Amino acid sequence: MGCTVPYLGHGVGLRTKHFPHVLAGTARVDWFEAISENFMIRGGRPLAVLERARAAAPVVLHGVSLSLGSTDPLNDRYLRDLRALVHHFEPAWVSDHLCWGSVDGHYAHDLLPLPYTEEALAHVVDRVRAVQDRLGRQILIENVSSYLTYKHSVMPEWEFLVEVAKRADCGILLDVNNVYVSATNHGFDAEQYLAAMPADRVRQIHLAGHTDKGTHLLDSHEGHVRRPVWELYRAAVRRLGPVSTLIEWDEGVPEFDVLRTEAERARAVEAEVLGERRARSA
Amino acid sequence: MLGLRDLQTSFFRSIAVAPGRSGVERFEAALVEVVEGRGALGPAARIDVYAQMYWARILDVLREDFGRVAAILGPERFDAVAGDYLARYPSTHPSLRYVGGRFPEFLAGEAEREGMPFLADLARFEWARLEVFDAPDAEPLRLDELREIPPAEWPDLTFRPIPAFLLVESAWPVQEIWATAGEGGLPEPPCPAHTLLRVWRDGFAVYHTAIDATERVALERVMAGEPFAAVCAAVEANAARGEAAGEAAALLLRWVEDGILARGSRR
Numbered sequence: 001m002g003c004t005v006p007y008l009g010h011g012v013g014l015r016t017k018h019f020p021h022v023l024a025g026t027a028r029v030d031w032f033e034a035i036s037e038n039f040m041i042r043g044g045r046p047l048a049v050l051e052r053a054r055a056a057a058p059v060v061l062h063g064v065s066l067s068l069g070s071t072d073p074l075n076d077r078y079l080r081d082l083r084a085l086v087h088h089f090e091p092a093w094v095s096d097h098l099c100w101g102s103v104d105g106h107y108a109h110d111l112l113p114l115p116y117t118e119e120a121l122a123h124v125v126d127r128v129r130a131v132q133d134r135l136g137r138q139i140l141i142e143n144v145s146s147y148l149t150y151k152h153s154v155m156p157e158w159e160f161l162v163e164v165a166k167r168a169d170c171g172i173l174l175d176v177n178n179v180y181v182s183a184t185n186h187g188f189d190a191e192q193y194l195a196a197m198p199a200d201r202v203r204q205i206h207l208a209g210h211t212d213k214g215t216h217l218l219d220s221h222e223g224h225v226r227r228p229v230w231e232l233y234r235a236a237v238r239r240l241g242p243v244s245t246l247i248e249w250d251e252g253v254p255e256f257d258v259l260r261t262e263a264e265r266a267r268a269v270e271a272e273v274l275g276e277r278r279a280r281s282a
Numbered sequence: 283m284l285g286l287r288d289l290q291t292s293f294f295r296s297i298a299v300a301p302g303r304s305g306v307e308r309f310e311a312a313l314v315e316v317v318e319g320r321g322a323l324g325p326a327a328r329i330d331v332y333a334q335m336y337w338a339r340i341l342d343v344l345r346e347d348f349g350r351v352a353a354i355l356g357p358e359r360f361d362a363v364a365g366d367y368l369a370r371y372p373s374t375h376p377s378l379r380y381v382g383g384r385f386p387e388f389l390a391g392e393a394e395r396e397g398m399p400f401l402a403d404l405a406r407f408e409w410a411r412l413e414v415f416d417a418p419d420a421e422p423l424r425l426d427e428l429r430e431i432p433p434a435e436w437p438d439l440t441f442r443p444i445p446a447f448l449l450v451e452s453a454w455p456v457q458e459i460w461a462t463a464g465e466g467g468l469p470e471p472p473c474p475a476h477t478l479l480r481v482w483r484d485g486f487a488v489y490h491t492a493i494d495a496t497e498r499v500a501l502e503r504v505m506a507g508e509p510f511a512a513v514c515a516a517v518e519a520n521a522a523r524g525e526a527a528g529e530a531a532a533l534l535l536r537w538v539e540d541g542i543l544a545r546g547s548r549r
Contacts, residue, residue, distance in 0.1 A: 037377040043419035043446070045486035065376035071287040078376045103290040106372040108336055109381075112293060115316075119286050148328035149318045152283045187320060215322040216331065 002200030003138050003171030005093045008058050008244040010263040017253045019049045027256055033246050036063040040081040054089050061091040068127050069100035069114040079134045095140035095173045111144040116153035116160040128168035142173035145181040145219030158196040165201045175206035176236055177229045181217040190232055199240045208248040222251035237273040284316055297333040347382045350463040351405050363392055400454035407456040410448045414483045417446035422541035437511035441504050444544045446483035484541040496520035500533050
């Protein structure tokens, strides 16, 4: 069946530093991605900013605490709040991560890795379906950066991700930086990961900076997108065609123009790759 | 092989519950055994990446939410106290916005140990400012709307404060401590002083001001939904003879100018 959402172009994450630009109407970009939890509040400036952003451009909601892989029951209150946000802001789509982040009612506020087992697969598929039922729409699930893997995993991450998407009938948010970071940390082939991605389900791409810690790469969302990640993005566009792409920058958040320039670079890369594709097929 | 539930419980216990935040020996053996150890990092070092991030991320939020408490304690003492807090009260809400909800209460037990008995009240004040920052929106009552009310209706009028409004009471001058706390801590140790504050949001900005006992009882009457005549009576009990009506009107005017009464609230 695949996943049908509009193509939005090249956007940026909505961050506090840029709220004045959004309120002033000077934050011009194709689209914004808002972190769902930051707007599950009752009033004040953040909600006013999201209203203005939504009036200026399409918005998507990106969660970090749905905890899709957790063995705790789904958080009813969270889902109710998310549903209310969706109803109010009418995002182009809603996404969260293929991971877990809570257990026994405690939240780690991190994107913790799942073992890629049949047990975890069945569990996550059920949870994605339940969330989609509650929201009345398909969601997108994102691959996370990881720093460990488990000995009892029985399939690679890309196979697990694609199986979840197919069985739960959801979309995929492909974080190209995360693919690169995890490939480096675990020694798998990033191109092989991309090759497994179904074009009818990948509906968003994330690009971000990472930090080389010497022993591993850290998904820091700091600084410009690194060269090998741009190369991987080229490969992704070559394989998947145009996919709505978003720049994430959370540490040392730069001026809005720097962020917008990074989004424009993604647009240029996409145009170049699509031009090459057209030339080849002509 | 660990089942998914046991794996997650063991993972969380390893990164969040074990005492201390350095060294890797605290990680549960059941978890270490199932983690791959290829390349430059062994299993424990890989788990430690998550443990470091867990503490760093949440302590960052506490440091930001309680910026003045952090400034007074200094980075090392704040991290130690906030770490003890997090070990006792792990986050139970999907949003980091609420992770510090019990920090003032926790500090009440810690403040004496730190020799700073005012810290818990300062934390409570910082939390009140956060509560007001993202409280529900409401249109404030305007002065011209107030002027349109016929004099005969005044005794029965009731008002209600905007949702972004709180009263804070302390045995310490927390607003002065808040204003003077900087990177080097406090210029001098504060002296106890009974303090009443109202905290509110006007537009997107959070304000606070000290109030006296008369304004406090008047506000408490307003918050209880009592009519303006009762507010005047409360003021009368505290004010000099013959000045109650004038003082009540002056308070009302100040509240409207500050935008703390909600529009459409009179009836």
